[in-house]
Amino acid sequence: MLKNEDFIQEFVEEARDHLENFERILLHDLADIGAEQINDAFRAIHSIKGTAGFFGLDQIVAIAHAMETILDFVNRKKVTFSDAEIDLLLEARDRLNVLVNDVKHSDSYPIEDILARLELTAADFTNQAGQQAVPVAIEQPQLSSHFFAVFDFNLKIQEQIAAFRKTGYHIYGIEMALTDDFLSHSGGSCAITANLTSVAKVLVMISPNGEPLNVDDLKAGKYNHQLILILAASILEASLFIQVLGVPANAVNVLPEDSQSDVLAPALETGSDDDGHNAMPMERGATEINEGAESLRVNVKLLDDLMNMASELVLARNRLLTLLEPEKKRIPGLPPVLANVDRLTSSIQEKIMLTRMQPVGTLFNRYPRLIRDLSKKLNKKLELKIEGGEVELDKSILEGLSDPLVHLVRNAADHGIESAAQRQQQGKNEIATITLKASYEGSVVNIEVGDDGSGLDFARIATIARNKKLYPENEPNRFSEKELIEVLFNPGFSTADRLSEVSGRGVGLDVVRTNLDKLGGSIDIASQPGRGTTIKLTMPLTVSIIQSLVVASNGIKMVIPQADVQETIKLKNTARDQQIEAINGKYFYRLRNQLLPVVYLSELWNPDQSGRIAQDHKIVVLKLGSLRFGLLVEVLIGNEETLIKPLPGILKACGIYSGLTIMGDGKVAPILDIAGIARKMALVSDSQPQTQRNHSEQPVAAADNSEDFVLFRASGTEILALNIALIKRIDKIKKSELAHIGERTYINRGNQPLPVIRPEDYLAINRGADDGDDYYVITPKGVPIGILATEIIENVHFEPVLDSRQCTMPGTLGAAVCDEKMILIINLYTLLEAVEADHGEVRDDESALV
Amino acid sequence: MMKVLSFKSGNNLYGIETRYVKEINRQPEITALPLAPEVVAGFLNLRGQVVSLLDFEKLLGCPTDHPKKHAIVLKKEPGEVDVMALLVEQATDVIDVPEALCEPPTPYLANEYGATIKMIAKLEQQLLIIIDKENLFEVFSLNKTRC
Numbered sequence: 001m002l003k004n005e006d007f008i009q010e011f012v013e014e015a016r017d018h019l020e021n022f023e024r025i026l027l028h029d030l031a032d033i034g035a036e037q038i039n040d041a042f043r044a045i046h047s048i049k050g051t052a053g054f055f056g057l058d059q060i061v062a063i064a065h066a067m068e069t070i071l072d073f074v075n076r077k078k079v080t081f082s083d084a085e086i087d088l089l090l091e092a093r094d095r096l097n098v099l100v101n102d103v104k105h106s107d108s109y110p111i112e113d114i115l116a117r118l119e120l121t122a123a124d125f126t127n128q129a130g131q132q133a134v135p136v137a138i139e140q141p142q143l144s145s146h147f148f149a150v151f152d153f154n155l156k157i158q159e160q161i162a163a164f165r166k167t168g169y170h171i172y173g174i175e176m177a178l179t180d181d182f183l184s185h186s187g188g189s190c191a192i193t194a195n196l197t198s199v200a201k202v203l204v205m206i207s208p209n210g211e212p213l214n215v216d217d218l219k220a221g222k223y224n225h226q227l228i229l230i231l232a233a234s235i236l237e238a239s240l241f242i243q244v245l246g247v248p249a250n251a252v253n254v255l256p257e258d259s260q261s262d263v264l265a266p267a268l269e270t271g272s273d274d275d276g277h278n279a280m281p282m283e284r285g286a287t288e289i290n291e292g293a294e295s296l297r298v299n300v301k302l303l304d305d306l307m308n309m310a311s312e313l314v315l316a317r318n319r320l321l322t323l324l325e326p327e328k329k330r331i332p333g334l335p336p337v338l339a340n341v342d343r344l345t346s347s348i349q350e351k352i353m354l355t356r357m358q359p360v361g362t363l364f365n366r367y368p369r370l371i372r373d374l375s376k377k378l379n380k381k382l383e384l385k386i387e388g389g390e391v392e393l394d395k396s397i398l399e400g401l402s403d404p405l406v407h408l409v410r411n412a413a414d415h416g417i418e419s420a421a422q423r424q425q426q427g428k429n430e431i432a433t434i435t436l437k438a439s440y441e442g443s444v445v446n447i448e449v450g451d452d453g454s455g456l457d458f459a460r461i462a463t464i465a466r467n468k469k470l471y472p473e474n475e476p477n478r479f480s481e482k483e484l485i486e487v488l489f490n491p492g493f494s495t496a497d498r499l500s501e502v503s504g505r506g507v508g509l510d511v512v513r514t515n516l517d518k519l520g521g522s523i524d525i526a527s528q529p530g531r532g533t534t535i536k537l538t539m540p541l542t543v544s545i546i547q548s549l550v551v552a553s554n555g556i557k558m559v560i561p562q563a564d565v566q567e568t569i570k571l572k573n574t575a576r577d578q579q580i581e582a583i584n585g586k587y588f589y590r591l592r593n594q595l596l597p598v599v600y601l602s603e604l605w606n607p608d609q610s611g612r613i614a615q616d617h618k619i620v621v622l623k624l625g626s627l628r629f630g631l632l633v634e635v636l637i638g639n640e641e642t643l644i645k646p647l648p649g650i651l652k653a654c655g656i657y658s659g660l661t662i663m664g665d666g667k668v669a670p671i672l673d674i675a676g677i678a679r680k681m682a683l684v685s686d687s688q689p690q691t692q693r694n695h696s697e698q699p700v701a702a703a704d705n706s707e708d709f710v711l712f713r714a715s716g717t718e719i720l721a722l723n724i725a726l727i728k729r730i731d732k733i734k735k736s737e738l739a740h741i742g743e744r745t746y747i748n749r750g751n752q753p754l755p756v757i758r759p760e761d762y763l764a765i766n767r768g769a770d771d772g773d774d775y776y777v778i779t780p781k782g783v784p785i786g787i788l789a790t791e792i793i794e795n796v797h798f799e800p801v802l803d804s805r806q807c808t809m810p811g812t813l814g815a816a817v818c819d820e821k822m823i824l825i826i827n828l829y830t831l832l833e834a835v836e837a838d839h840g841e842v843r844d845d846e847s848a849l850v
Numbered sequence: 851m852m853k854v855l856s857f858k859s860g861n862n863l864y865g866i867e868t869r870y871v872k873e874i875n876r877q878p879e880i881t882a883l884p885l886a887p888e889v890v891a892g893f894l895n896l897r898g899q900v901v902s903l904l905d906f907e908k909l910l911g912c913p914t915d916h917p918k919k920h921a922i923v924l925k926k927e928p929g930e931v932d933v934m935a936l937l938v939e940q941a942t943d944v945i946d947v948p949e950a951l952c953e954p955p956t957p958y959l960a961n962e963y964g965a966t967i968k969m970i971a972k973l974e975q976q977l978l979i980i981i982d983k984e985n986l987f988e989v990f991s992l993n994k995t996r997c
Contacts, residue, residue: 312898556884605884648893648902648932654885660893660900668881668893668900 007209008103011051013297015060015100018044020365022093026086027368035075042071048096050149054208059106060099066118067092073125080128088121090369148173148255151204151231160203161255164233171255172200172238174230176247178223186246193219199244200234231255300395303355310349311643317345318640318664346641353394360438360447361389363398367409367436374413380420381431382413388438393445397539400519401447404512408449408535409434411509416453416533426530428452441538444563450534456527458484465490480726480828481782485525489513520658522675524625526782546644548671550637550663551620553601557669559642559661560620564674566628568636569619580617580632583794589619589630595730596621598630599681604656622674626728626781629683640664644671655680682708682797706799711823712776712789714759716766719793719823721800721816726828728781730792735773738788747777747786754779756786759826762834763811780828785835800825810834851948854971854980857922857941859906860914864938865947865971865980870924872933874941878903878921891937896923899933906936909986910966924983934987947971947978 022044025037049064067089074081095114099106151157151173161171176182178189186192193215196202205213206229213228234241242252321338328335364386375382393401417423417432424430435450458481465487488509513523521539540546540563547562569591571579580587580598589596598619619630644659651657651670658673677683708724738756739746746753756777760767770790777786800816811831812824854865855874873896880892880903891905903921907913916939923935952969959967968982 315898554884556881645900648900650887650890650902650932651883653887654883656885657883662895662898662900666895667879668895670881670883 008055011055012100012103014051015048016097018048019093019097019100023090023369024365026090026093027372033081038071038075042068042075045071047149048100054150057099057103057106059109059111060096060103062115063092063096063099063111063118066115066122067096069122070118070125073122073128085121088117090372092118148231148253150208150210150229151206152210157203157231161233164201169201169233169235170238170241171203172230172232172234172241173253173255174232174245174247175227175251175253176230176245177227177251178225180225182247183224189221189224190219192245195244195246196230196232199236199241200232202230202232204231205229298355303352306352307356310352313345314349314641315643315662317341319666322664322666349641356395357392358395358398359389360391360393360398360445361386363402363405364389364436364438366402367405370406370409371413371434374410378413378417380413380417382417383431383433385433385435386437387435391438391440391445393539397519397521400515401537401539404515404537405436405447405449407508407512409436412449412451412453412533412535416451416455418454422454445539447537447539448534449537450532452532455529455531455533456485456488456525458527461487480723481527482725485527488525522625546642548640548642548661549620550640550669551601551618551631551633552635552637553633554606557637557663557667558601559640559663559669559671560622560631560674561658561671562639564622564624566621566623569621569630571617571619584796586795587632591621591628591630593732596628596630597683598632599677599683600632604677604680624674624678627678627683629678629681631677642671706797708795708797709800709818709823709825710778710795711793711818712778713791713793714765714788715768715770715790716760717768718765719821720759720765720789721796721818721823721825722778722780722787722828723825724795726780728779730779731777731786733775733777735775738775745788749779749786754784754786756788757835758788759811759831762831762838763824763826764809765824780832783832785832851946852952852969852980853944854947854978855922855941855944856978857920857938859918859939860912860916863942863973863976863978864906865945865978866922866936866983867980868944870983872923872925875921875923875935876919876941878935878937880921880937891918894921894935896933896935901933901935903935903937906938909936945973945978947973947980952980 022041025033025041025044028037045064045067049061049068052060052064070085070089074085092114095109095111099109099111102109153161164171176192178192183189183192186195197215202215205215205218207213207223208227208229213223217223218228236244238252238254242249245252321342324334324338328338367386368384371382371384374380412434413432417434418426418428420430423432429452433452435448437446437448437450439446439448461484465484490510509523516523516537516539519539521537524536524538525533526536527533549560549562549565549568551558551560569589580589582588587598587600589598596619600617617632617634618636619632620636621628621630640663642661645661647657647659651660655676656673657670658676659671660668661671663669709721710724710727710730711719711721713719733747737747739748739753745756745758747756748754754777759765768790772790774790776789776792778789779786796818798818800813800818809824811827811834813827815822815824817823853868855868855871856863856865858864875894875896878894880894882892883890886892889904889908891903891908894901894903901921901923905913905918907918918937918939920938920941921935922938922941923933926933951971951973953972955967955970966981966986967979968985969980971978971980
């Protein structure tokens with residue numbers, strides 16, 4: 001007997017909130033669950049029961065009731081609670097959740113099993129409580145126990161009830177359906193009203209949605225064909241009262257005499273604030289407004305519409321400002337008006353975006369339950385740490401994150417964390433920690449899922465990658481960590497044999513990345529062998545409007561998201577180190593003594609820029625994760641708020657645009673995809689995803705195995721090479737900056753000592769005079785160590801054909817010939833291993849890569 | 851009777867059924883983008899909506915160097931993602947074409963751009979080539995959800 005679709009929907013939403021609260025309470029540590037928490041849990045379930053009963057959702061009522069009984073024991077009879085009961089209650093909560101989510105068919109779900117178990121527990125409790133009390137709630141007629149929750153038992157009503165009771169009145173709740181049948185049977189609304197008022201004093205009369213009704217209107221027939229709910233006092237006994245009114249017996253409920261009884265207690269105790277939850281939506285809304293409540297429920301669709309309109313408003317404003325700019329001087333009084341419109345538009349848009357912001361905590365709070373369940377299932381002791389729950393994100397982004405986070409948390413628990421026995425062996429805390437952490441960084445939010453497990457097993461990943469032919473033709477020892485991490489995102493890696501074969505990670509990571517791409521986010525993985533893995537998601541704060549930098553090159557305006565911009569530099573052509581320098585057709589700029597690779601924006605579509613040296617260009621320094629590079633543009637136009645329009649399908653293949661926008665002048669302009677540009681210009685070495693896909697479809701015979709290397713010299717004459725993909729930065733330093741402590745050498749890097757090594761100490765190469773004053777420190781990614789070079793020769797892009805017969809020197813991959821020079825390619829892993837062995841540390845994982 | 855918007859492009863008179871047409875933009879402000887596919891003439895702003903503008907002659911594979919002035923904005927069909935427009939030399943009139951005047955394209959035209967022609971109408975002064983919008987997009991697999 002569903003009465004009203006809208007109200008049912010309201011009920012569903014409220015019930016979900018209550019269930020969420022309930023779960024959160026029960027997920028506290030057992031010791032922390034005090035009387036107050038139990039009371040809160042009880043109230044949540046009670047509210048659901050009340051409203052569900054009103055809608056005739058009997059199954060929901062039955063489960064909620066049984067849950068209440070158990071909670072009641074704990075609360076009042078001081079029966080002790082154990083883990084088993086919490087499990088049972090959580091399970092019951094899940095069942096309720098299912099029923100609530102499919103509320104229209106909730107009666108068709110089988111619930112006998114859970115009811116039986118709940119009752120069994122209740123019976124146990126009865127015994128524990130010494131059998132002095134049979135559960136009170138069970139004795140009561142179900143209908144009456146929930147019926148009265150609809151009414152607002154404010155103080156006035158309570159006083160009236162008390163007064164009537166003193167003089168021997170009974171208090172009845174009447175559910176009167178003014179159907180045609182009933183009306184004709186009882187002689188019309190007039191007669192019904194007369195009947196009612198003759199035998200009873202009406203205390204409250206409301207519609208099912210909580211609106212107050214009055215007796216005169218009832219008489220006038222205004223409520224015909226409606227359902228009305230009446231709280232009335234009468235001296236008649238129930239049976240007689242029913243007869244007089246001519247309503248069915250089950251439409252009249254008796255308010256229990258004892259107002260401290262279970263039924264009303266929670267509602268009465270908690271006062272009108274909580275009544276809001278028990279009662280119908282309209283009534284609650286009214287209560288909130290009366291009390292000047294701080295929040296209000298608003299339809300999301302409405303907010304979405306508002307947001308779209310605000311976005312369009314920003315565009316219109318931009319246009320208006322551009323158009324009227326020349327008129328500012330001509331029309332007196334125009335500038336302040338424009339400034340006002342400008343300011344107001346921005347703040348309207350900003351505030352509307354804020355309405356959609358929700359704390360990440362609402363999302364994070366779903367995971368304690370997952371961890372609890374996983375902990376039982378996997379038989380591992382897990383603890384979840386949540387940090388930064390107050391960080392806010394746009395609602396749609398938050399929703400989109402839910403599934404990826406489940407994936408990642410599951411992965412962490414399943415694959416990242418070792419078994420309890422293993423942890424003990426390694427001297428780790430038996431209880432493993434999984435961390436969910438959110439933090440702001442500029443206009444993005446970082447969300448980290450970390451574990452303190454074993455870290456990625458790169459050797460294993462390499463084996464699987466090889467077995468699955470995700471990297472045909474490649475020698476296993478040529479995988480870099482970065483490449484191996486990239487392998488994890490390969491769909492071929494993640495789907496097959498996930499549990500049996502993969503003891504590392506990778507379950508569904510490709511799906512995670514796809515989902516994040518859609519939200520405009522990105523994913524990074526960092527792993528420390530033996531210490532754990534951290535997966536970092538970088539998400540935009542909001543969806544459609546971004547702060548951006550407008551630039552122009554070749555007369556084309558383009559938009560760079562401000563979040564990607566680190567700084568802008570105007571080139572002066574005076575100072576020598578203020579210029580762009582070319583190495584082998586690639587350009588570099590010395591930014592505070594660091595080499596910043598730069599690309600001409602126009603180079604993207606017109607690759608031939610040879611011999612071109614920028615004179616009056618501007619460098620936009622961009623950051624992309626750990627990578628920094630400069631984009632050379634001719635004109636910096638300025639900052640603008642930009643509304644992102646989705647990228648048309650025909651532009652997707654270009655790879656350098658992430659979307660389009662409409663500028664203040666009404667023209668369309670592209671938003672640059674910084675990651676895409678970095679890929680296109682080979683600034684990063686992750687062309688793997690594409691080549692992988694090609695390989696899996698058809699093995700490509702002549703795969704391009706060219707890579708970028710930095711050629712450098714140690715003190716000797718040999719030319720050494722290191723893959724650029726492995727390098728974080730290269731610094732030029734003076735000899736005086738080298739500090740020696742014992743056998744070791746350090747430099748000062750950001751007030752931290754950074755150990756530096758000389759390759760010649762670990763490789764069988766010549767040792768030179770070492771009398772120069774300038775050194776370079778090459779810092780590989782992910783390792784706090786620097787490699788000392790006396791000379792950086794150049795960057796080269798070539799395919800190393802390794803001849804391992806000529807050179808089997810440990811610490812190298814072999815020798816190769818590049819531009820008729822013999823070069824020695826360093827195997828960073830074995831080199832670092834040798835270093836660490838020397839420094840007395842043991843890292844076991846990478847040995848497998850050799 | 852078929853309602854057809856006629857337009858000149860290259861050396862021919864073409865027509866597209868008005869049911870596919872949303873509006874004609876006679877002064878499109880076009881932003882051309884580097885690296886875009888060749889058939890893409892650029893993008894324009896239609897009251898806050900981004901429209902992808904395709905060069906009609908390049909679509910047909912018979913580009914001329916006649917100046918192209920008008921953009922015919924097409925209605926977005928169910929299942930299509932982006933709003934598309936055709937850049938043509940000049941949009942002329944909406945005319946009623948009696949079916950009796952129409953003939954299907956002959957095989958003689960098949961290897962040219964036959965698939966993109968729906969009908970050829972024998973107007974008094976000139977032949978009117980009525981394009982098959984669906985096939986036109988199909989042939990170039992444009993505006994599909996995955997393209």
